[in-house]
Ligand SMILES: [Zn+2]
């Protein structure tokens with residue numbers, strides 16, 4: 001059994017955007033309220049968090065978990081790591097990311113790594129990963145290299161689920177890792193082109209090429225439009241994810 005829960009499906013600003021009067025930001029539909037992108041993956045034995053953005057506290061109050069066996073980080077942008085301090089109630093936490101991401105955390109949160117530490121600070125146990133597969137408890141994790149414009153980022157595959165966000169392109173050598181997926185999660189910022197993120201059209205094309213049984217798009221800006229309206233233009237096995245959506249796989 002694997003369960004995937006979308007804790008947030010918004011881009012770095014979230015939706016609504018502070019001070020914005022556009023129809024999407026003004027929408028009363030809960031599907032149009034999007035916290036910063038993050039997912040929880042629960043297997044029979046492990047609970048894993050992918051990314052820890054600035055809304056993490058609010059997200060884990062909505063979806064309380066007893067333990068987190070690992071935090072996997074896709075890249076060092078603030079909307080993906082800015083909530084790491086909120087893991088304080090868990091005490092020690094194992095964080096898995098590439099070396100450049102871990103050094104960015106050490107630079108931004110020096111108090112967590114100081115010789116004399118304040119009581120109550122989160123104890124981050126940093127684990128350097130590469131594109132090689134690794135294991136947390138009994139859960140096998142396969143990192144997947146992707147490019148966020150010129151920044152190398154990681155997506156993660158767990159069983160037949162893959163989560164890739166802040167992707168503009170996926171190098172050919174990563175494509176074999178994305179075969180035979182039940183669920184692909186892929187970012188789709190908005191309809192218009194963006195230098196570092198897939199647009200919805202580009203994401204649909206890439207999703208069709210990967211050919212997962214179902215694809216869920218995430219990491220939206222308010223320019224994507226209203227969830228209910230945009231959902232109508234997607235083909236039958238592709239969906240816009242929304243905050244709180246849980247998918248269960250056998
Ligand atoms: Zn807006």
Ligand SMILES: [Zn+2]
Nearest residue numbers: 075077148166
């Ligand atoms: Zn990013």
Ligand SMILES: [Zn+2]
Nearest residue numbers: 012077079166
């Ligand atoms: Zn982002």
